[in-house]
Amino acid sequence: MLESLVQFLTEPWQYSFLVRALILAVLAGIMCPLLGTYVVARQFGFMGDALAHSVLPGMVVAFWLGASAFLGAIVTAVGMALLVGYLVRRTGIGADTSIGILFAGFFALGMILLNLFPTNSLKIDDILLGQVLAATWTDVAMAAGLTLVVLLVLAALHRDLVFVTFDPYGASVMGLPTRALEYALLSLLAVVIVLALQAVGIVLVISLLITPAAAALILVRHHVSAMGMGALLGTVAAVLGLYMSFHYNLPPGPIIALISTGFFVMAAIWRPQRVRT
Amino acid sequence: MNRQTIDPPAISTDKLTVCLNGKLILDRVTFEVEKGRLVGVMGPNGAGKSTLFDSLAGLLPSATGVVRYFGQPLSVARGRLAYVPQHERINWGMPVRVQDVVLQGRVRGSRLFRSTGVADRQASEEALRQADMWNRRQDLIQDLSTGQRQRVFLARALAQQADILLFDESLSGVDLPSHMQLMGTLRQLRDQGKTILMVSHDLDDVVDSCDECLWVNQKVIKR
Numbered sequence: 001m002l003e004s005l006v007q008f009l010t011e012p013w014q015y016s017f018l019v020r021a022l023i024l025a026v027l028a029g030i031m032c033p034l035l036g037t038y039v040v041a042r043q044f045g046f047m048g049d050a051l052a053h054s055v056l057p058g059m060v061v062a063f064w065l066g067a068s069a070f071l072g073a074i075v076t077a078v079g080m081a082l083l084v085g086y087l088v089r090r091t092g093i094g095a096d097t098s099i100g101i102l103f104a105g106f107f108a109l110g111m112i113l114l115n116l117f118p119t120n121s122l123k124i125d126d127i128l129l130g131q132v133l134a135a136t137w138t139d140v141a142m143a144a145g146l147t148l149v150v151l152l153v154l155a156a157l158h159r160d161l162v163f164v165t166f167d168p169y170g171a172s173v174m175g176l177p178t179r180a181l182e183y184a185l186l187s188l189l190a191v192v193i194v195l196a197l198q199a200v201g202i203v204l205v206i207s208l209l210i211t212p213a214a215a216a217l218i219l220v221r222h223h224v225s226a227m228g229m230g231a232l233l234g235t236v237a238a239v240l241g242l243y244m245s246f247h248y249n250l251p252p253g254p255i256i257a258l259i260s261t262g263f264f265v266m267a268a269i270w271r272p273q274r275v276r277t
Numbered sequence: 278m279n280r281q282t283i284d285p286p287a288i289s290t291d292k293l294t295v296c297l298n299g300k301l302i303l304d305r306v307t308f309e310v311e312k313g314r315l316v317g318v319m320g321p322n323g324a325g326k327s328t329l330f331d332s333l334a335g336l337l338p339s340a341t342g343v344v345r346y347f348g349q350p351l352s353v354a355r356g357r358l359a360y361v362p363q364h365e366r367i368n369w370g371m372p373v374r375v376q377d378v379v380l381q382g383r384v385r386g387s388r389l390f391r392s393t394g395v396a397d398r399q400a401s402e403e404a405l406r407q408a409d410m411w412n413r414r415q416d417l418i419q420d421l422s423t424g425q426r427q428r429v430f431l432a433r434a435l436a437q438q439a440d441i442l443l444f445d446e447s448l449s450g451v452d453l454p455s456h457m458q459l460m461g462t463l464r465q466l467r468d469q470g471k472t473i474l475m476v477s478h479d480l481d482d483v484v485d486s487c488d489e490c491l492w493v494n495q496k497v498i499k500r
Contacts (some may be wrong), residue, residue, distance in 0.1 A: 156390050166381075167367050170433075
């Protein structure tokens with residue numbers, strides 16, 4: 001019994017492609033909820049989804065130029081994030097409308113480019129649903145580097161980001177560079193979404209970004225505690241997802257997303273009772 | 278008496294004009310508020326009270342005119358100004374503790390890896406005690422009543438050790454005990470030399486507690 005359990009737990013990690021997948025998925029599972037708590041607090045879920053979809057043209061162009069698709073995705077996502085802010089200020093239309101316009105436009109452009117420059121290495125199914133099992137050590141190294149950068153910037157700006165998220169007007173009066181902080185947060189969000197793309201794909205990235213963070217906010221509520229709890233839930237979802245993918249031959253991206261959703265459902269059912277005094 | 282030998286007013290505006298989306302909201306508004314005054318700001322809905330506060334706080338650029346604090350521009354006097362925003366301007370979805378909100382009053386400009394020093398902790402403790410919120414410091418602000426939330430923002434302004442308080446949130450919606458407690462604290466602060474401008478929809482408040490009233494309706498008329 002114990003022997004079979006040990007075999008169940010250790011068998012996947014005999015394969016180096018699964019070790020790479022594990023590292024990548026865990027990094028995404030940690031980083032997405034860290035940013036996700038800000039996304040949930042700002043009710044910014046649509047922006048997260050839009051950023052994920054907007055990376056397609058950047059990936060195709062980067063691949064076509066012989067550069068890293070990862071890098072192309074980051075450049076496009078950051079560009080999209082900055083463009084949304086510019087469009088809102090320039091035209092006065094709502095953020096949701098701006099996001100919707102750019103989201104559809106970028107994704108359509110990506111599909112057209114993919115059609116014009118077809119390649120065997122860049123498959124729409126892999127982009128949409130993730131290809132974590134195909135990750136290379138270069139992908140892992142790049143993801144680890146990005147994780148370090150995002151953690152460093154988040155730590156450096158943490159109190160200012162909390163202030164500007166909670167009370168943007170008060171933060172501005174106190175002399176904080178609120179617009180620069182907004183762009184910094186959007187850029188971090190763009191980087192983390194790209195980091196998660198390989199693990200769960202464009203369609204399901206939102207499941208790692210907001211679902212563990214939303215579940216954590218139900219369970220612990222305070223922002224910093226929710227960041228920690230969200231990262232824990234995201235990590236467990238990533239690890240469990242890869243076990244289930246290996247042992248039951250399931251696609252890793254969707255099963256990670258499904259486990260993440262399961263955590264949210266359990267948190268919603270178990271929701272601690274609170275009394276306002 | 279020579280004007281240069283006396284203190285400049287805490288707040289002075291000269292022909293302050295503000296437009297929003299091409300519409301004139303404030304038209305050549307000129308007024309002065311002396312140090313240590315509690316001033317009620319009244320006016321009909323849409324008259325420009327919040328626009329005046331936004332302009333005073335530097336949140337809105339003025340088309341023409343100047344605003345000075347103790348004779349200095351906002352860029353110099355920024356740290357001396359505390360701002361209590363309207364309830365609907367706060368993102369209540371962001372779960373922060375009362376103590377964290379009060380510590381926001383200790384923020385001075387942008388800085389990386391911001392930490393909380395001993396002086397910050399002391400100032401926030403004093404402010405929380407003065408606002409009678411010390412026992413709730415570990416609570417999430419979203420779990421408090423409207424009146425308690427107002428007291429937390431008052432504590433933030435106290436922790437900032439500002440000389441001028443702009444209270445853009447009116448006290449309507451605050452329960453009577455909290456209302457009376459807040460007004461009492463504002464009067465105490467006025468007696469300590471702080472200058473306070475507060476939006477009010479309650480004429481009794483202004484008559485009973487304020488030293489003067491600014492009536493806003495495009496132009497400010499001092500009473």
